[in-house]
Amino acid sequence: MSVLIVGSTALDSIKTPTAENPRLLGGSASHAAVAASFFSPARLIGVVGDDFPKKYLDLYRRHKINLEGLQILPGKTFHWSGEYEANMNHRRTLLTELGVFETFTPTLPAVHQATPFVLLANIAPALQHHVLDQVRRPKFVVADTMDLWLNIALPELLKLLPRLDGFVLNDSEAHQLTQEDNLFTALKKIHRLGPRYVIIKKGSHGSILSGPKGFFICPAYPLTNVVDPTGAGDTFVGGMMGYLASARGTIEANLRRAMIYGSVTASFCCEGFGLTRITRVRRADIDRRVKELEKLTRF
Amino acid sequence: MSVLIVGSTALDSIKTPTAENPRLLGGSASHAAVAASFFSPARLIGVVGDDFPKKYLDLYRRHKINLEGLQILPGKTFHWSGEYEANMNHRRTLLTELGVFETFTPTLPAVHQATPFVLLANIAPALQHHVLDQVRRPKFVVADTMDLWLNIALPELLKLLPRLDGFVLNDSEAHQLTQEDNLFTALKKIHRLGPRYVIIKKGSHGSILSGPKGFFICPAYPLTNVVDPTGAGDTFVGGMMGYLASARGTIEANLRRAMIYGSVTASFCCEGFGLTRITRVRRADIDRRVKELEKLTRF
Numbered sequence: 001m002s003v004l005i006v007g008s009t010a011l012d013s014i015k016t017p018t019a020e021n022p023r024l025l026g027g028s029a030s031h032a033a034v035a036a037s038f039f040s041p042a043r044l045i046g047v048v049g050d051d052f053p054k055k056y057l058d059l060y061r062r063h064k065i066n067l068e069g070l071q072i073l074p075g076k077t078f079h080w081s082g083e084y085e086a087n088m089n090h091r092r093t094l095l096t097e098l099g100v101f102e103t104f105t106p107t108l109p110a111v112h113q114a115t116p117f118v119l120l121a122n123i124a125p126a127l128q129h130h131v132l133d134q135v136r137r138p139k140f141v142v143a144d145t146m147d148l149w150l151n152i153a154l155p156e157l158l159k160l161l162p163r164l165d166g167f168v169l170n171d172s173e174a175h176q177l178t179q180e181d182n183l184f185t186a187l188k189k190i191h192r193l194g195p196r197y198v199i200i201k202k203g204s205h206g207s208i209l210s211g212p213k214g215f216f217i218c219p220a221y222p223l224t225n226v227v228d229p230t231g232a233g234d235t236f237v238g239g240m241m242g243y244l245a246s247a248r249g250t251i252e253a254n255l256r257r258a259m260i261y262g263s264v265t266a267s268f269c270c271e272g273f274g275l276t277r278i279t280r281v282r283r284a285d286i287d288r289r290v291k292e293l294e295k296l297t298r299f
Numbered sequence: 300m301s302v303l304i305v306g307s308t309a310l311d312s313i314k315t316p317t318a319e320n321p322r323l324l325g326g327s328a329s330h331a332a333v334a335a336s337f338f339s340p341a342r343l344i345g346v347v348g349d350d351f352p353k354k355y356l357d358l359y360r361r362h363k364i365n366l367e368g369l370q371i372l373p374g375k376t377f378h379w380s381g382e383y384e385a386n387m388n389h390r391r392t393l394l395t396e397l398g399v400f401e402t403f404t405p406t407l408p409a410v411h412q413a414t415p416f417v418l419l420a421n422i423a424p425a426l427q428h429h430v431l432d433q434v435r436r437p438k439f440v441v442a443d444t445m446d447l448w449l450n451i452a453l454p455e456l457l458k459l460l461p462r463l464d465g466f467v468l469n470d471s472e473a474h475q476l477t478q479e480d481n482l483f484t485a486l487k488k489i490h491r492l493g494p495r496y497v498i499i500k501k502g503s504h505g506s507i508l509s510g511p512k513g514f515f516i517c518p519a520y521p522l523t524n525v526v527d528p529t530g531a532g533d534t535f536v537g538g539m540m541g542y543l544a545s546a547r548g549t550i551e552a553n554l555r556r557a558m559i560y561g562s563v564t565a566s567f568c569c570e571g572f573g574l575t576r577i578t579r580v581r582r583a584d585i586d587r588r589v590k591e592l593e594k595l596t597r598f
Contacts, residue, residue: 183521206504217596299556299558
């Protein structure tokens, strides 16, 4: 089945202690769609300016990502610039130029309105609502978010939560949302806000699923070479949704393995700047690391 | 088989945001010996003053901990006092009174010199050396440490590492020791310093084993009620060594499961002040959480 993905489509200029890479393809929807594409057909909803390099459109197409919902408007593509510290755990934003993203109003092509799997990747909650309003009876809806929306758009986010099947956020955002220091207590509080499944991303420490059948502790694949973690969270949730859309059986039965696939897909994302590494990966590479992860956690 | 445990035997006064508990039984050897005692006979090497409450000697005895190597000297028992922040991840030391610990020179009773499993719990590396010098042909020697020894006794610690089978430290200590930001690269560097097995403790994020057959990602048991994490690391390594000493087969075959048992034993430690919770636990409670952890990680 297909996955509909709305989020940002951007050019990222990324600085790390060892390198600097200007105007890479980035944005939550780009990362999530490429990740999902390894498992299922992905449908991208986004906007770029007329400065958007053709090579990046070609990249989407190589991943067979449906671009009917990608608007190309006169003006500049959303441009983000950030810098990482030596340990790759902290980054600071150097610059944000919204460009055509400022007035982005996603409109779903009619053929997309019945997509069964919907990923509301990291973007303003108002836009996540706007897309969800246009989808008819989706099978499974997941939203990702970031601290920015907790700070400036909390009411819209709180209204979104009851509309979701799954909600993904990181550990510090879970703390910010619930004022709860204990992660597992925070999870209980987030369920009360609406979503049946809540997933906490913990970066190199893996992720935690909380659902009707309890917790799942999902490991991260051990990496010795973290080049650029930008987009790893988007890749995780994109890979997870792509795998879910490809799997037979119930969501409940497939979600754990879907998280493992998301986790492994995200590991490739971290090994290169932007999408440079992951676009050279094949499905067999992902399957190999999933098998490894099975061995690394067996006891 | 038996586990010989040397470390500190102390009185801990612990403050958290919600409570204050003076003069609890504490110290790395106390925590590790009680944890080990669930699985194997533990032999304690330590020193206390003549102010040491009889009820704590009784507590050791209830856990069938061999006290032939526990010296009781005129003077005061080592007293540590610390305070935790709201999230239980940071603590600061308020007071350290060494007392009789200042001149502690552990002497092994003759009957202990052939103990097959040796745990050099957190204590000055010079004392870890001193105990190891007195042991004859041990089967498996593991040392734990802390940042203090990296700061003030690094040469002795570096001389200890080649004498160990296993070395246990936390993630920030691994970074401090190797100047390496990436945990898995740090692990490789620590192996070069001597130990065949290196275990990184990551608190609520679990732990990582690195050995000849690669990595093992060991989860932490999900806790909603963390009352006092003091001694959790000591409990982890004590439980691990106790389980190892009880298990048939090779170390290599048992170490992963031993870490799981250590992790679960440590989860009980966190649920009460000092040793108050763990001394009310039975082996069946531990086995139950191990089974749960199997379910929580299966995919």
